[in-house]
Each structure stands twice: as structure tokens, then as C-alpha cells.
Amino acid sequence: MILRRRLLITLSAGLAAPALRAPAAQAARRVTLLHLNDFHSRHEGAQASAASCRTEAPCLGGAARLVAAFHAARAAAAAEGRAVLALDAGDQFLGSLFYTLHKGLAEAAVQRQWGVQAMAPGNHDFNGGPEVLAGYLRALGAPLLAANMDIAGEPALAGLVTPYRVFTTGGARIGVIGLTLENIPQVSSPGPNLRFTSGEAEVARAIAASRAEGPATTVVLSHRGLAADQALALAVPGIDVIVGGHSHTLVTPPMVVDGADRPVRIVQAGAFGRWRGRLDLDLAVDGRVVAHGGGAEEITPAMPEDPATARIVADFAAPLDGFRNQPVARSAGGLENTTCRLGECAVGNLLADALLAAVPGADLVLTNAGGIRTGLPAETITMGDVLTTLPFSNTVATLRLRGGDLLAALENGVSTPGSGRFPQVAGLRFTWNPAAPAGQRIAEARLTSAAHAGPVDPERVYLVVTNDFLRRGGDGYAMFRDRALEAYDAGPPLEEALAAHLRRLGQVVPRLEGRIARR
Template sequence: MTRTLMTTAALLGLSTGIAHADYSLTILHTNDFHARFEPISKYDGPCSAEDNTAGECFGGSARLVNAIKAARERSNNSILVDGGDQFQGSLFYTYYKGSVAAEMMNKLGYTAMTVGNHEFDDGPEVLRGFMDKVEFPVLMSNADVSNEPLLSDAIQKSVIIEQGGEKLGMIGLTTVDTPDLASPGKNITFSDPAAAVQAEIDAMKSEGVNKFIVLSHSGYRVDTAVAEAVPEIDVIVGGHSNTYLSNTSDRAEGPYPTMVGNTAVVQAYAYGKFLGELNVTFDDEGNITEATGEPLVIDAAVEEDSDTVARIAELAGPLEEIRTKVVAETAAPVEGDRNVCRVQECEMGNLVADAMLDRVKSQGIDIAIANSGGLRASIDAGEVTMGEVLAVLPFQNTLSTFEIKGSGILAALENGVSQVEEVAGRFPQVAGMKFTWDPAAEPGSRIVEVLVETDDGLEPLDPEETYGVVSNNYVRGGGDGYSVFDTDSSNVYDYGPDLADVTAEYLAQNLPYTPYVADRISQK
């Protein structure tokens, strides 16, 4: 029998003559949780206790406990897996690093997870500390960790688990851009995802495995491409692109599951706002005969587990003084949604770029360039706490100032718009300048015009003139593909104030802050 979908009758569960051999499995899944152990607002940022009581919050570990328990009770055969990026995104990670993630994932009973790029934000050491605490395998097939002593004996490429009387082959994938996005160090190299998965499948087939599940922190576009290249994959549980798939919502980027041949590709947005629930049925040769499901919204209808609420509150104690401090006020919500800021000028991008430039303009700095991947939440209207600012800017990046020729700025902007189709975090938000780009042009030749603000008004960028630039230390060091800032800059200072503090202070100086867009970025 070929690995193709069976007839409509089989998909509907009608008699096919082989029902005795069917194997049904529920795959519960999360991805891109980003340390959101407490409930979140509709903007994916902190949600107050009052709003939580009023039923206006989502997610949080305490709701996930009961949502996962109920899902398991609906199925007699289930696993729980994660698509990576448990790290980074709230003060819980800043203060505790990976220990709270390990504790909560153990409590929830995960079967396996893949490594996300943010698991490398603090290098291999913090990831190893997390792995020493978790009670399940952490997988990554498309990376060679043999030269990294902290991880060489810890990360597995794949694992075979016994579940419901059958063998399941589980394989991990991590985005190949991880060296640009995080800090894995020079001892780890990343490779083509499709080839890595195929190698693991070939090895596991010799051990009698015919059902293959890939946990992939690579993004929806890459996942569908890998499914096309490796048709023996049965299910890909994705992450990284924070993609919402659904059969009922007009906001979804595709159906749940997205079928690529006979491979079911799923993802469940981010931040614990949804729990993915995919129900798959296999025949005795490992072919999928049915794949159905829908991400379950984790809203106020899901009761919070009281023990977990108490534990999170205990862990939050040391954080409370920092995050409850009111630092500013906004006249309207400040839009920071990744699906906006990673493709166009956005309100949060202007706020952060303005704050950066305002802090250092007196030092001869002309331009601010911020990566949209560093903007992690929106801010609602009214009082702004430091906790909200830290939810937007959780990475503890510092301001970096440097000088670079106009040609280097042009190269940086080309990099910034080179992966818009993938909603990549390198998209630039700017201050002190305007630029126009052509989405129809090939990457590397998309910038049409760049104008720099001067005392005499806007003037064209001069490729030979030297400009003062401010960014954050991550981007200045070549992160998100901005290698030109690492190789071609001079008079570099990477140790300025924390970007979150700079933004909070700028907000406080402009009360009440009114968000805006100003045609700084336009398309041809």
C-alpha cells in the first residue's frame, strides 16, 4: 500500500475491512510558550488579576493543567509535545532562566520537545541546566553538537517511544538560522532539515518503526517544504512562526491540519493561548487514514488549577516589585503584533526606535534601526507597568552605538526586508530616516529609496558618507542577519543602558504617550 490518503469512507471512519488494525493517537501540542506561566491579555502581554477574575485573560500554566487533563480524558491514547521556544519572554525567564519551564513541563507531563532558537539565548550552559531538570527527551536532528561538551551527551536527534502498543519515531528540528537568532556558540553547526529528518527515518525503519512525528522549530513555510521533501513523515508539529491554523477562524493562515500529501502539519500560535489537539489514525502499515482536530482556545472557560496558581504566585513573589511599578501612561493601545511589525512600519517599532534615538542623539547619532523580532508584545491603553515594557522587550539587550558608511546601512536594510515572506524578525523599524522597498524585487535588491533626516530636511542616503547609528547589542553583533554591522562598523560601544529601561523612560517623558505611524516605511 502506498503512503497516500485513503478513501472518503475511510476518512469518515466507515468500515474498510482493516479496522481491526487501526491505531488512533491524540497529539496534544504547544509551541513558542515564551515563559508565559501567568495568564496573558488579548495582546499577549501581562493580564491583571482583576481582568483575569473578569474572564478577560488567556493561557497560563494553571489553565493548561486542566485543559491537558480534559484532553487526555477524551482520548485513550495521547502524547503531549512541544515545538520549542519555552525560554524567554517574561520576568520568569529573566530571573529563573529555564528552571520554571522545566518544573511546569514536568508537571504537565510532556512526552518530548524540540529545541527552539531561544533555548540558546543564554548559550549552551542554560540549556544544559534545563535539560538536566526535565523528565523527557529534548530533540534536535539537524545540528551537530558533538563538539559542544555541555550538550554532546544530552541532546538526541530522535527517539523511539512505545505508546499504546506501537512504536512512534520522534525527530527534532531547529531553525537553521539559530546562529543568527541566538547564541549557540561556535561549537554547534546546523544543517539542512529535510536531509536530517530523512536520515533519522531511515535509521528508525530498521528498528521496525513506521510512524514518524517531527517536532519542528522551523516555521510553517519550512515545515510544509520538509513535508514535501520527505513524504514518509506522518505528522509535523511546528513552531517558530507562531502560526495559527484553524478550520473555523477567518484569522487562520491555513487549515488544521494542513495536509501536504499524506503529512499532517500543525501549529498552535504561541504563548499558551491555544492547545493543539490533533487526532490521527494509522493503518497497520503506518499510513494516515484520518487526521482531524482544532486548536483549543485556553480562555476563561478553562478553570485554573488551584495548586498551580499557588505555585506560580510563589514564584512570582520576587518579581512583583519590579513589574508592578507604573512607569508611564498611553493614550491608546500600542500595536506590537508580530504579524504587523515584521512586515511593515508599526506603532511599537516607532516607539522603540524613537526611544533609542532620543537617548543618544546628542552623541552624534543620526539613525536608529531596531529588529522587529525584538518586539514581543503590544501594550494596552492606560497605565503602563514595567512588567508590560519587559513583556515587549524581554531580552535584556543594551543600546549599541557605532559608525558605518551609507553603503553599510543600505546593506542592512536589504537584509531587513529580505525575508518578509517568512515574517522574519529581521524586518527593520527605524527612526531618523525613511525608506521605500519593493516586495516584488529579488531579496538583496528591494530597497528603492532611503532618506535621512537632517537639519535641512530629508536628504538621500549617501553611500560614502559615515553615519552614526544606534541599535541593540544583538543586532550590532550580527544577529538577525545584520552581519554588516559586525564587520563594517567602527567606534562601536555595545554596553549602553538596557533597552527596556530606555523605552520606559521615554514613555515617562511623553505622557500620555500617543502611538503613531508616520510613513517611515513604504512600499513601491
Template sequence: MKRILRLAMFSVSALAIGTASASADYTLHIIHINDLHSRIEPVSKYDSTCSAEDNEAGECFGGVARVATKINELRKELEGENVLVLDAGDQYQGSLFYTTYKGDVEAEFMNHIGFDAMAVGNHEFDDGDEGLAKLADKVDFPVISGNIDVSQSNILAGKIEDHLVIEVGGEKIGIVSALATDTVETSSPSDAVTFSDEIESLQADADALAAEGVNKIIALNHVGVTKDMEIAGAVTGLDAVVGGHSHTKFSNTEEGAMAYPTMVGNVPVVQAYAYSKYVGHLVLTFDDDGNVIEATGDTILLDASVEEDPEVVARVKELAEPIEELKVKVIGEAADDIDGSRDVCRAMECSMGTLVADAMLDRVKDQGVQIAIQNGGGLRSSIDAGEVTMGEVLAVLPFQNTLATFQLKGADVIAALENGVSQIEEGAGRFPQVAGLKYTFDAKAEPGSRISNVMVADANGEFAPIDPEAVYGVVSNNYMRGGGDGYAVFRDKGMNAYDYGPGLEEVVADYIAANSPYKPYTDGRIQAADAAMAGETAVAVPEPELPVSTLTSGAPVVPARTHMVARGDNYWNLARKYYGDGQMWSKIAEANPDMDADNLTIGAELVIP
């Protein structure tokens, strides 16, 4: 039995009675998801729309019907045990269901599944304060975030909890929460919503709970794995961190994933990827003093072996009827997979970024526009080879952004690129995918000093260094032009702006149709400094006596390792696995010159120097 408690309603003596009955080795099961992003229907291996035929053939994953099945299965298996079902935020945005129903569908299925609490995600603000208020009003459980103050919002005041206590099996479980403070740049909260530091806020809430006698405290965050790890090490009194926002895969069986849980000192940190593909199951065992003495569990892949809840399937089909015709419309063909994966498009040139930026520039090339810049975080999935449907394009570009054109001085273009790579180590969505432009970035340099070798193409496609004083025509999307993802320079310095062009999804669909079968590619328009320097110095170095791959800059020679490519592998994740730093991906790329970085062949052997 679970009861949600409001701490102010209980006296100290009442709390003392509740804790006096605590028994040793209390076990709590936390079932959790995060970043579902309106993936109401099953998704492909690329996180985009999966056809009914492919689903029937067992090639699809997730969807709310499988989420419902798995959570209900776990509840039955754990009947009589202590169970919490939590969501770490970002139910909103990512499919035609959200575009059409604006949160009604997500709320309905969350109530059907039966969550105990949800953290506010940044995308819950995509339709302003009103969008989050709608969710809070419709769901049957608390929506929480401790580091946002909504008291001055006449729309949200009183609807979002700071923290809460849920009684599970006679024990009081405290839940605290934080939302990424850059939500003001990545979404659309009003000026009435103010943010405080995540760590300071969590510490204050954990202290408040401890003062009330609560000795089991879970942080349910939407800040990303890097910040979650920092929080686990910095905030005292936390017993576990259940996170979201970075779409990070935790698994004890899948190669390249973070361990589930990953321990920071004595605090377990977990996350369950995204897009309805996984459900996480964390098992915490507490001693009589509320200390975690064991933390186990894993994520569960919702593949075809997980049957879909028939009641949910029927309801999804009913809701899909008004949008099915648009979703299944074939707009062209892709000659190969178009990679829009998060880890790649937020860190380096990716084939989806090339497609979208090229399409944007092509649409307005007759308007004197020379440069296209698209944020990598605006690309939400990949598209597989074969027929391309409008549903797949909308899965990649779900935000209903429009083309925005404006003029910008060369120096401000450079400033925009500096912003774009300023948070690359955090996997931030501002990473700039471009067309009509080339640049080099050094992720190891200080933010603000990472960009070099910026080149702009002329009408004949010839590249020349950017002129800081010249004025260039630029196309982006209206979100970035309004200052989103930190692109304040677009908002403040953009001249002769027009933000009301055609929808970005329409522009990309038309471009694929006009170039069908579209052949995905990358061409080196974005270079990491390490890779660029390696290419430049290779010509100048005399032929060595030993193979280049055995040379070092002074350290002893270490034999190279090998890695067999598995599904989902990319150079960024492999560098993070083997070197602890995704920025070192170019080291692997250089050691495997015959491999296509954007299309690693499963089963191929890579050299890991």
C-alpha cells in the first residue's frame, strides 16, 4: 500500500511512530522510465516510426502497449513487495500524437499504467507554462521539480511539488527532483518560472526531509547523466539517483552501456535510455538506519518478446486514425540508413545533420542565403534505408519549427559556432550541423575559443575564409533564431529576420522527394581539431622505421586492442568506454581508416589503440 504524505500535516511524534516500526533489510523496487518523447506506437531500431508490418514481423521495440505490459508484469511478480513506479520526465514531444493531441494522450496512458510520481522534463515546457499545467492537471499522481519556482506563474502556481514523501510498505520514501537549469534555452518556460542551482536545491530538499525523520531519499532528476553523477557525489542524504534527459543507456548485458547501476561512492545512479525502448528495475536494500547496503537491477529491453497490452493497442489504434494517412504517406526513398543518433549528431558531423542543413539551404538558396545552421538536438531519430514516410520525417523533426532567414556578420557567425560547441562534453543539443560552411573545433580548448578554420562557400561552391566584417545570409529554424539552445546572437544580432517560413519537416520531405533515392553522406565539413591536425602533420612526418600505429609520444608502446562492432556502437561511445572520454573518438577513427564512421558494420573488428 502506498500513501502520499504532505510533511507539514504530520507532527514529530507521528513521524516517530512511523519510523519506530521499521524493520531491518527493507527492500524497495523502483520501476522507472524516462524520455518517452511521445513514442506512443512501437519504434524501429533507429527510434523512429515502425510500420505495422515490421511490428508484426517482430522487428519493433517499445511503444506504450509494451511499457504497460512490462510494468504490469513486474507488479505481479513483485506482489507483496515494496514497489514504486517513477518517470524521470520528457513524456512530451516527439511524434504526431503529441503534435495532434498536445499531451492528452501521454497523460491518458500514464494514468492507465499507474505511475507514483514524475519529474518535470524540459520538453514539458515546449508549449509554455500551459503545456506543463495541462499535464499536471490531467495525471493522477504528483509532478515534481524542486529547483523551479512556479509561485509567480498564474498558470502553474500550486501545481508542481518541490518534493514529496510516499509511504510504501510502512516506510516513508522521500523523493526530491531537479530539472536542468538550461531549460530556459532548450524549451519555453515563461519568465515567471525561475530556476535555482540543481545541487543546492536538492541538498536543501534532502535536508528538509531528513529533518522530518525521512531516511530513505531518492532523487528523480531530469538533468542528464553527467550532472546526475555530480549530484550523487555532492548531495548528502541521497540513497539513489534515477535520471533522464541524456538518453543514456545503462545495461549489464549490452556492450558499450554504462553499468546498471553505476555507483558514485555508495549512491547508485541509473537511467533507462529513452523512446519507450527500456524499463528500468532498480532494487535497493536498506538497513535499519536507512543506509543502502545493496543496489542491483538492470534495464529490460522491450523487444518483440514483450507482448503488447491489447487494451492499449486498441486505444492507440483509435487515437491514430486521424493521423494515420499522413504518417504512412511515402515521400521518397533512402539509399542507405540516415544516421540521426543523439551521440553522433551532438558531437560531430552526422548524415542526418547534413541532410537537414542541405535541405534548408537548398530551399532558400535563391534568396541570397549562403549558410545553414541546424542544432543537432533538433534531430530526434534516424531513418533506415528504403521507403521514407512522412511519419519518419516527423519523428526526426517533431517540433513544428519553421525556416528562419536573417543576415549576420561573419564575426557573429563565428560566435554562433562557438556557442554550438561550448557544451559538447555534456552532449548538449546546440551542436551546429551546417551547410555552405566548414569549420574545425577543438573540444579540449576553453569554451569560446574552440572554433577555427571557418570557411564559407560562394555561388560556385568554392570555399574561402569567412570575413568577420562581411554580412552573410543565414537560414536556421525559428527556435534557434529566437535564442534557443544558447543562440542569443541570432536573436540579438540577426538583421532583416523572417521567422515564418515553411515547416522544417516539409522542407526536408520535399528535398528527399526531389533527390530520391536520397544517398546519405558526410563530407568533412565539420572537423575535430585532433583529426584535422593528424591529417595535416601526416604529410610532414618522415617515413618511420616502425609502423605509425606503434609510435607514441614518449610513453611505452601499448599493444592495440580490438573490438567487435555490436548494434548501436559508434566511435563516440567506444571512446567513452575505452578511454573514459568521448572526445577521443578521432583516435579510433584514425586507427581504422577503412571503416565508415557513420555506418559501422556489425561484426567488423575495430582496432582500439
């Protein structure tokens, strides 16, 4: 009989009973893992909608409160006789003007304040290329762990990245192995010299190497998302804990998976610095986990700030204020980005309209929902809000494309609902069916605002507006790279196109027009 792997019932926030597998080993060492993931440069916090903070709206997270929460958790663990290891599962970069202007130095300064000891790279940590990442790592002073990234051909990262690191803390040996996404070249900008693999074989090799000099507890520091972490736990023997990121999932209390040869604890602390993660571990002499507890703590406006971190944030914020406080328009609200990866959204329509206006004579716009990092606030919209919404420094790109390839692009966009590739459009309406077979999800597509209005003709050539990330094949849009008949990537920055459109409008009225319909 074939037995299916299963999820075990997760245990309460108190220290778990040690009888996860029989016979239970006697606990010999006590360790606490403090963890963070997907901070995305949110030093000043964010509203629950992910929009920028405003004085009249409660603001969650924030670097100064987050650091204070780390300090409090560290002190509490020490009082309980627990040694502490502080880990970051990646995506520190991108999401506010702090990254736009300072290219990771603000993030490194705050991480030093909460005492990070190792980090796995997230996909957005490559957005500035290897040189920006290298400058950040030198400022950080902690190792970047990436077992499935080959840096041999990239001199900028020489000496800054290692597959794993063994930490000895509280008498315990903790082998921390880093993993990142294998499709980094498709979703970010790592340059031509880095190579990425799936990672399972590399994790197995790193486990063996980390235990060559004695028993160790294996922690995989993963920026691949919860589903991939669960699959890894089932596939690779020897993993004790996975500290995850990328999917922005709040996994608290810890999830326990019946892994390849032992129970695997999986944790993840949401995103944007809104939670500080804590996982308490009782360890046997052989490194196996005999009990666990802890959970993520939400960072609320009522929590204290760390004064030193508040000063650091203020220093990095000072040069941003004059620029980002410039008003560009007013809005009645309703411009959240929370539904843009599933269907039509008002802020997606606004951006697509702005790109269509930026290229006179274009037939249509197709841009990715993942590029819309936050919503836009009600009342006054400032340049800072625009830059926070569009933080990637992407440019307006154009290409001429046959209708058949346009339909393939739409198919790619809806192939993974909830992902960043989901299309936001202007000059185009389409209907899609998520239950249809792959390749047949687009039921209808019609142009609406051009000389070629009507059903998409597979043989006709259309002038398409997008962004340079998609035009170069990002988010699976390989047809924009490989099938373009004529392409130009060096248009104005997206944020400038959106700001110009907002200034022309003056007053924004959010609209849903049926551009994207679901069958």
C-alpha cells in the first residue's frame, strides 16, 4: 500500500510537547530562530492595503518598531536560556523610495540593527544587478546563502555568497542552507553570468557537508514560496526546519510536515515587516528537533520604536522628502492593488491608460500586475506614492507583434492566477476561462481603441506597449522577446508616464470597465 505524505497538526504557540515521533529523544539544547522575509524596503511601514502610510490611517510595521520587536524577542529568549540565531529569507529590496535612492544601504543599516546573521537572496534582491547586490552585501556584513546559485562567472559577487554556513550557538550546531528561485533570470535582473538550479540536489549535498564534522540541525533558508517549501520537505531527507519567504504567507504557528525522514517545521512571517517571526526549538544531541514553539508577532502602531533605528530611518528619509511630497493628482480612493493579480483592477486600468497615452498611435497596452507594488491613496497622490507603486525603474517599451503571439501572451498572463504575470490592459478587452485546458484559456480578445478595433486577428501586426522587463521576456513573456518584429525598450520611465497622466487628469475617478472578464 502506498502511503501519502501528510501535514501534521500544527502545535500551539506555547512550547510543543516533544512526542512528535517515538521514541522521543531527550532535549539537550534550546535555541530560538528569529526570522524575517519580504521586507521590501518598507521602513516607514504600510497600511493594511499595502498603500503608503498616512497620518490619518493606521500604519503597520515600520523599521524602528520591527527592530524593537527583535530586541524584545532576543531578550525574552535569553531569559528563557535560549541561544538566538537571526535569519532573513530574502527580498529586502524594492517597494519604497528608500531602495530607489539608496540601493540597499538603508536596508543593510536596519538589518544590522536587528542583528541578522545570514540571508537567502530573494528575486527582487537582484533587481539592481550584481553590482548593487554586492554593494549591499558589503554593507550588510552577513553572508548571503544560496546553494542553488553558481557565482563562478560573476566577479562582483566573489567572496560574498556561500551555499551554507554552520553556526554554533548555545552548544548546538545549526547548518543553515540558502535557496532561491531557479527562475531568477526570468523574473529579475541578475545579469548574464549567474546560473540557477532547482536546488534539491544542492540541499542534499550541503546537508552532508554540514554534518561531516558532527551532528547538526539543518535549517533551509528559502525564498521559493510555501508550496515549494512543502515539496522540498517531502523530497529531501535530513531537513529539520524551513524558514521561508517569497509567497508572503503568514505561517504561524509553525506548520509541521511529515517529511522524507523526519517532521519538518515550516515558518514564514508574512511580508513588509508587519510580523517578526520566532521559532523556539528544543534539540537532541544528534541535532533533531524534539519540541518546538513560538510564532509570529504582528508589529502594530501601539508598539515602541527603537530610537537608534528611528534616527537611521530619518537620516535615509531626509533626501527623499522634497521629491516625494510633490502632489500630482487627487483621487476619490478605490485604487488598491490587492486584486490586480486575479482580474481587472482600477489602478491597473490607470497605469495601462497612462502607457497608452505615452505612445501615440499604439494599439494596446499589456503590463504585468506584479509591477504594481502598492495601491494609490485616496485624496492627494504625491510623486512619492507613484514611485512606491512603481519602484522598479522600468521603462516604457514598444514592440510590433502578430495577433497570434499577442494571444499567446494573454494565455501566458492568465496561466497562473495570483502571480505577477497577470495582465492589466488598455485598448483591449478579453475573456478568460481558468478551467479551460492550457493554451485555450483565452475565450475572446478584442481591440477597442485603435484603428484595428475588433477581434484580434492572428495574422495582423499590432503596436503593443509594455515595460522593458516584459519586453525582454520577463514573467514568462518570451514571445515579447523572441517574436517581436520591431522593439524599442528605452522609452521614458514608467513612473514618469504615470505621473504625467495623473497630472493631466488632475482628479482620478477609479473605473472598472469590463476590460477583463472571467467565464
